[in-house]
Amino acid sequence: MLSRQAKDTIVKGLIYFSAASTVGILAVILGFIIIKGLPGLSIDFLTRDYEDNTTYVYSELLETQEGNSTEGYSERLGITLDFDEENGLVIAEIDKDSPVRNALDGNDEKYTVKKGDILTRIGDLRIDREFKELDSKDEKAAAEFVQKAIDEIDAVKEDSVRLRVVRIGGGIVPMAVTTIYMIILSLMIAGPVGILSAVYLNEYARPGKIMTTIHFAIKNLAGIPSIIYGLFGSLFFVQILKMQYSLLAGALTISIILLPTIIATTEETLKSIPKTYRESSLGLGATKLQTISRVILPNALPGILVAVLLSIGRIVGESAALLLTAGTVAQIPHALFGNSASGATLTIKAYTLMKEENDLTSACAIGIVLLVIIIAINVASKLITNKFLKKKGI
Incomplete structure (x- = not known):
């Protein structure tokens, strides 16, 4: 027969074991979620829509001297364009007085183009088609791709240009x-x-x-x-x-x-x-x-x-x-x-x-x-x- 002290020790051990098991299980669950989920957390994940959003917008063009748009910067739109291997032509920066901030969609409602938006069409130039045919690993070809888009903007004779803007989703x-x-x-x-x-x-x-x-x-x-x-x-x-x-x-x-x-x-x-x-x-x-x-x-x-x-x-x-x-x-x-x-x-x-x-x-x-x-x-x-x-x- 076990003594009272031995019984008390066993019961006490079971109590501590149960408490430790509860805390351990909770720690494992939280640890698993955090370790697996942290790579997916980002500002974009927390602030973006879930689905990609494609919108045609009309933006006014600024009057500039020909040839001033260089190194990925379009003076006529007041934006800096960059090349992304996955998405193509990305708006990297937008000036404070850029006309794209007051662009209008097909319903003549204001649509503010934002940093990180993707341009898939400029006027008649199908950026998305050319991107599919482009070798994204070729840095020279990528630079020419960006410059071609800027040249297309500079070549527009009207006071405004039609853009197809894709806002990448993946957010909650x-x-x-x-x-x-x-x-x-x-x-x-x-x-x-x-x-x-x-x-x-x-x-x-x-x-x-x-x-x-x-x-x-x-x-x-x-x-x-x-x-x-x-x-x-x-x-x-x-x-x-x-x-x-x-x-x-x-x-x-x-x-x-x-x-x-x-x-x-x-x-x-x-x-x-x-x-x-x-x-x-x-x-x-x-x-x-x-x-x-x-x-x-x-x-x-x-x-x-x-x-x-x-x-x-x-x-x-x-x-x-x-x-x-x-x-x-x-x-x-x-x-x-x-x-x-x-x-x-x-x-x-x-x-x-x-x-x-x-x-x-x-x-x-x-x-x-x-x-x-x-x-x-x-x-x-x-x-x-x-x-x-x-x-x-x-």
């Missing part, structure tokens, strides 16, 4: 914007419903079968897999209500997922408010509604904010439900529902990058962005909680 801006839209819309729907439900359960509902049933339903809602919510949202919001794959369909589905978290967290916060607050307010002649709105909810605000922050983390990390309701298109939604309302969040895009394109680096780079967001949310939640406890003197 559409998914980031869609994620922000999803957070705002979901919280606008779930926040008021969840908070008011918690107020009812804590301030109005009497103990009994109805309250027990409601709590039972809330606990079960919290335990249902998100794919089930996605199937419901796809059937009800997307098909029956004909919202199609859209921002609104996704937000309504996510709102149902958030309700248990918001209700439970808010209710616990309301329970922590001392009864003397209610009694004092009612004793001074305030109605129950006035007491709730002016005394209870203001004091419960830190806890409600924690519930909101936790909900944001759930929205950011959700994938299954949004995959079946919001869609996988890498674009910024321009409506709440309909053909132009579909959009992929960061989590959905990370999933499709791995499943459909086998792009581990970009998927892990998005994973790093998501980790930063989640960590920031957890830190904010902790700070709010600590401030609340400090205020209470706990």
